[in-house]
Amino acid sequence: MGTPLAVKLLNPDKPVLSVVGHGSFAVQVHVLSTTMQYRLPVVFLEKNNSVLDMVRDGQRGRIISSEFVQTDFAMIALSFGCHGVNVSKPNKLVPVIQEAMKAAKPTVIDAATSTEEPFFKMFSRQVTLTAW
Numbered sequence: 001m002g003t004p005l006a007v008k009l010l011n012p013d014k015p016v017l018s019v020v021g022h023g024s025f026a027v028q029v030h031v032l033s034t035t036m037q038y039r040l041p042v043v044f045l046e047k048n049n050s051v052l053d054m055v056r057d058g059q060r061g062r063i064i065s066s067e068f069v070q071t072d073f074a075m076i077a078l079s080f081g082c083h084g085v086n087v088s089k090p091n092k093l094v095p096v097i098q099e100a101m102k103a104a105k106p107t108v109i110d111a112a113t114s115t116e117e118p119f120f121k122m123f124s125r126q127v128t129l130t131a132w
Helices: 002-010 022-027 031-037 053-058 073-080 090-101
Strands: 017-021 043-048 083-087 107-112
Touching (some): 002 017, 022 043, 043 090, 073 107
Parallel strands (some): 017 043, 043 107, 083 107
């Protein structure tokens, strides 16, 4: 999660959107403190399904320590002084991202996702977002 901060520092006039999974976000949540310290309006789109996808998929049905209780990362973002938004419906995601890209503060979009789709299948598709 540190890379988007460097991108924003090097390109202060460009919007920065970082897409991150549940586990990565949980382990690196301290980066939100740095985004506030340096006033970097980066947007983090956190794919929240309460699962470490790559780990669970590799366990092939023997699930050990890869599923977690539901965590509200939007609330955690608020505790750092960032914006925090929960999105549970796919048709709401693009408008929320567009609004977040205009914000003067860092924003965490906690997007509820399904645990049913395997990690590698999700990221094998091409995804295109419209220009901000």
